Amino acid sequence: MSQAESVASSMPLASLTTLHVGGPAEVWLAASSADLAEATAAPFLVLGAGSNLLVADRGVDRRVIRLGPRYNDLDDFRVDPKGWLGAATPLPGLVRRAQRFGLSGLEGLLGIPAVLGGAIAMNAGTRFGSIAEVVDEVELFVDGELVRVSMADLRPGYRRTRLPADAIIVRARLRLGDSTPERVAEAMQSVDTARDGQPKITSAGCAFKNPPGDSAGRIIDEAGLKGMRVGNAMVSHEHGNFIVNLGQATASDVMTLVAQIRERVPVSLELEWHLWGF
Ligand code: FAD
Numbered sequence: 590m591s592q593a594e595s596v597a598s599s600m601p602l603a604s605l606t607t608l609h610v611g612g613p614a615e616v617w618l619a620a621s622s623a624d625l626a627e628a629t630a631a632p633f634l635v636l637g638a639g640s641n642l643l644v645a646d647r648g649v650d651r652r653v654i655r656l657g658p659r660y661n662d663l664d665d666f667r668v669d670p671k672g673w674l675g676a677a678t679p680l681p682g683l684v685r686r687a688q689r690f691g692l693s694g695l696e697g698l699l700g701i702p703a704v705l706g707g708a709i710a711m712n713a714g715t716r717f718g719s720i721a722e723v724v725d726e727v728e729l730f731v732d733g734e735l736v737r738v739s740m741a742d743l744r745p746g747y748r749r750t751r752l753p754a755d756a757i758i759v760r761a762r763l764r765l766g767d768s769t770p771e772r773v774a775e776a777m778q779s780v781d782t783a784r785d786g787q788p789k790i791t792s793a794g795c796a797f798k799n800p801p802g803d804s805a806g807r808i809i810d811e812a813g814l815k816g817m818r819v820g821n822a823m824v825s826h827e828h829g830n831f832i833v834n835l836g837q838a839t840a841s842d843v844m845t846l847v848a849q850i851r852e853r854v855p856v857s858l859e860l861e862w863h864l865w866g867f
């Protein structure tokens with residue numbers, strides 16, 4: 590890899606995920622397409638902010654690629670909010686700045702601790718809107734080349750996209766509306782209120798997707814499972830679809846809890862989390 594900018598090192602993925610669970614991997618920090626070409630020469634996984642991942646205790650044997658600070662264009666957003674933004678740009682920062690500049694479209698994404706690439710890959714959203722609605726074009730690194738596709742080409746759905754195999758989202762161009770800081774702040778207020786019932790402690794967001802027309806959190810709550818605990822992994826008392834890490838929980842604790850929840854609810858629940866290393 591090119592000197593100084595890029596590093597490949599072994600580290601516990603617990604330190605790179607919001608649930609703080611998971612064993613080691615060889616993590617490649619990429620600063621350029623040349624780095625990506627080198628890093629993708631062997632089987633790999635792509636890591637964003639790690640806020641929707643459960644990583645096995647034994648870690649993963651594939652390379653884990655992260656886009657480095659060169660792919661964080663938060664500071665350029667002010668200069669050209671309609672320009673290309675790197676996939677490592679933090680979503681919370683974009684949401685805040687869009688509000689400050691009076692640009693609408695991102696307010697529904699308030700409180701999602703992703704980076705731009707991970708948010709697009711998952712089509713992150715809330716009932717107030719999803720990121721696919723405000724992304725025009727996406728630049729992918731795939732088969733050693735950069736290609737530009739429209740967001741529609743990625744066929745976004747509920748908490749998913751259909752990315753080509755081994756494609757890495759490297760940049761995206763947003764399509765935001767002209768508004769005022771006051772109006773955007775007002776719209777953000779409802780999103781903030783909708784999040785009041787979510788836990789603030791260590792988690793990876795909702796564990797399960799909502800079944801059509803219902804809420805997994807409500808179903809888990811109604812089954813009386815809040816507070817159910819395996820080791821230091823616990824179903825949040827605040828929201829049934831959040832599993833929280835009370836400290837030093839293992840992936841095995843979390844998976845056992847997931848299995849116990851599934852056994853005790855009357856419907857089949859699909860994981861929203863992506864599983865690595867299982
Ligand atoms: P990661 O978790 O790092 O990765 C998720 C998937 O995307 C992986 O398969 C990964 O390989 C892939 N990926 C990541 N980056 C790239 C890339 N550059 N190119 C290709 N693939 C990539 N989600 C919601 O939708 N709505 C919410 O309201 C919400 N609230 C949350 C609240 C909390 C407190 C937490 C912890 C999580 C919440 N989440 C929510 C879940 C999570 O933030 C989203 O799924 C988010 O989109 C994950 O982004 P990330 O950057 O962390 O991706």
Ligand code: EPU
Pocket residue numbers: 714715716717783784786793794795796797798799803804805806807808810827828829830861
């Ligand atoms: N509810 C309960 N008990 C609970 C949790 C929820 O009764 O423990 C009830 C609520 O009272 C409400 C209904 O279920 O009537 C829906 O709850 P909420 O508004 O909290 O929304 P949700 O469907 O549980 C979804 C997303 C969240 C997103 C919120 C806000 C999914 C799986 N979850 O949660 O996304 O933040 O809406 O729009 O789609 C995520 O995907 O990680 C995530 C956090």
